[in-house]
Amino acid sequence: MTTKTAFASLFLALMAGAATAQQAPRASTVQPQDKTQSSPRLNPVAERAERLSTHMVRDLHLNNYQATRLRAINADKVAKMAAIERKNAGNQKLIDQECNGVCKERDQELMAVLSNDQYSSYFGSRANYYKYDKDYAAQSASILLTNSVQNPAPARANDATIVPTAERPANRPAGNLGRNAR
Secondary structure, rough: OOOHHHHHHHHHHHHHHHHHHHOOOOOOEEOOOOOOOOOOOHHHHHHHHHHHHHHHHHHOOOOOHHHHHHHHHHHHHHHHHHHHHHHOOOOOHHHEEEEHHHHHHHHHHHHHHHOHHHHHHHHHHHHHHHHHHHHHHHHHHHHHHHHHHHHHOOOOOOEEEEEOOOOOOOOOOOOOOOOOOO
């Protein structure tokens, strides 16, 4: 009977040791922020371009290649329009005039990407897309402020965010298990 209890306790001790050895220890409580996802609070121009692109992809029924090219074109053109808006802040007539030039550049680039039916649909809806983008740009300041208040993420020099610490295991081994253990 004592042999069975000795083997059972030895077996349980080995299983508990194996279970704790399989748990990966956390090196630090500070983890780097995921750089694969853009942060709209830190990059409103990219968020604006992505929103416009998603709307256009849905409306024009684009395939994956066309959607990828459209996203690249819109990212470039929206960045140019945002720079124009910052440079000419307060002069709406000049902003509209220069942004129309950027929209014409986008038209030329999209002509090479879209089919004839898709381009004619796009060409007929250009004013709607321009208005959709302008409305979002006008609202984005208040939207970004609300998001940053509701979902605060610390902006640190090393792009790290603070996470809760890992729970310590309840069954810690007792005694000296260090280098000098005998």
